[in-house]
Amino acid sequence: MKSIPAFDYLQDYAEQRADILAAVDRVLGSGQLILGAEGRAFEREFAASLGAGHAVGVGSGTDALIVTLTAAGVGPGDEVITVAHTATATVSAIRSTGATPVFCDVDRETALMDTAAVRELLSPRTRAIVPVHLYGNVVDIEALRAEVGGMPVAIVEDCAQAHGASLHGRAAGTLGDFAAFSFYPTKNLGAFGDAGMCFTTGGNANAEMRRIRMYGFEGMEPRALREGINSRMDELQAAILRLKLPALESDVQRRRTLAARYDEILDGRVRRVATGPGVEHGFHLYVVKLPRRDAVRAALAQRGIGTGIHYPCPVHLMPAYGFLGYRAGDLPATEELAASVLSLPLYPRLEPEAVERVCTELLDVLP
Numbered sequence: 445m446k447s448i449p450a451f452d453y454l455q456d457y458a459e460q461r462a463d464i465l466a467a468v469d470r471v472l473g474s475g476q477l478i479l480g481a482e483g484r485a486f487e488r489e490f491a492a493s494l495g496a497g498h499a500v501g502v503g504s505g506t507d508a509l510i511v512t513l514t515a516a517g518v519g520p521g522d523e524v525i526t527v528a529h530t531a532t533a534t535v536s537a538i539r540s541t542g543a544t545p546v547f548c549d550v551d552r553e554t555a556l557m558d559t560a561a562v563r564e565l566l567s568p569r570t571r572a573i574v575p576v577h578l579y580g581n582v583v584d585i586e587a588l589r590a591e592v593g594g595m596p597v598a599i600v601e602d603c604a605q606a607h608g609a610s611l612h613g614r615a616a617g618t619l620g621d622f623a624a625f626s627f628y629p630t631k632n633l634g635a636f637g638d639a640g641m642c643f644t645t646g647g648n649a650n651a652e653m654r655r656i657r658m659y660g661f662e663g664m665e666p667r668a669l670r671e672g673i674n675s676r677m678d679e680l681q682a683a684i685l686r687l688k689l690p691a692l693e694s695d696v697q698r699r700r701t702l703a704a705r706y707d708e709i710l711d712g713r714v715r716r717v718a719t720g721p722g723v724e725h726g727f728h729l730y731v732v733k734l735p736r737r738d739a740v741r742a743a744l745a746q747r748g749i750g751t752g753i754h755y756p757c758p759v760h761l762m763p764a765y766g767f768l769g770y771r772a773g774d775l776p777a778t779e780e781l782a783a784s785v786l787s788l789p790l791y792p793r794l795e796p797e798a799v800e801r802v803c804t805e806l807l808d809v810l811p
């Protein structure tokens with residue numbers, strides 16, 4: 445029987461090959477490979493897809509976090525509250541600014557930041573909070589704001605997994621002060637390489653983000669007004685992403701339909717990570733919680749079903765972050781999820797029959 449991979453971009457490529465190669469040819473023949481018309485157009489189109497706001501293209505989702513946090517004034521000596529049940533990138537970006545991450549546990553059901561636990565983590569050094577819209581589920585940013593009260597703390601949404609998701613009808617990325625998107629190939633909107641986007645609804649930070657992504661320059665004048673980095677989305681990725689953006693909404697709708705099919709078949713037999721109240725889930729990932737997860741995963745692999753674990757080791761227990769002083773047991777819900785979550789195959793081109801087969805095999809191999 446045919447195997448079902450956890451992720452596959454080749455089908456997308458086959459469908460759009462002629463358009464993509466034409467876009468690549470157009471860019472390579474344009475004489476401008478960095479900071480040209482394609483990048484500017486994609487920034488405009490991406491911002492418009494979220495409603496009003498400013499988008500600044502960068503080299504990756506990690507860089508989008510670094511640039512937005514820096515624009516929010518985060519630097520050495522500051523604390524940034526985030527979660528440990530996330531991609532390592534969230535935390536490595538915070539460290540790149542020189543700030544110290546402070547970990548909040550997650551809600552056992554939604555796997556999202558437990559906003560009620562944030563208040564006791566706030567300190568006079570807290571400069572920002574990075575809620576992660578994990579799997580395409582959306583953190584309740586209003587609840588988070590209520591915890592912060594009037595403190596001067598920026599909310600930077602990690603939207604790497606949240607393209608197309610919303611909360612009470614408002615798009616993820618427009619709820620906080622800043623947002624960082626990734627276009628890593630597996631994401632809901634994927635480039636053919638690395639790319640990322642900074643987003644803000646506040647007008648003032650737009651120019652600052654542009655300076656930070658290129659050495660601190662104002663436009664092309666090579667004279668740094670502030671310290672910056674070098675992280676620009678290249679014209680090739682921008683041109684390809686422009687081709688793919690119009691299909692994002694229907695792709696996410698397709699993910700929702702497939703997720704509903706998983707729900708229907710697995711109902712009552714396998715529990716998944718719950719959708720938060722008021723959330724229109726982006727279903728970047730369809731994640732179930734299983735006892736003896738690793739044995740189930742190995743059995744599925746033997747039957748040709750690819751799965752993923754997001755994430756097997758919470759960041760606070762990784763060797764690199766030992767210096768932060770966290771121990772096993774400090775974040776109980778985070779640690780429980782790390783041991784039990786399994787991501788089933790989910791992407792727009794996946795056939796409903798494939799979902800049915802994954803469910804059949806999963807129910808068959810359950811202990």
Ligand SMILES: *Cc1c(COP(=O)(O)O)cnc(C)c1O
Nearest residue numbers: 504505506531533534604626628
């Ligand atoms: C993918 C991801 C990132 C980083 O994005 P890159 O483009 O790979 O740098 C950050 N946060 C989360 C939650 C992610 O899933």
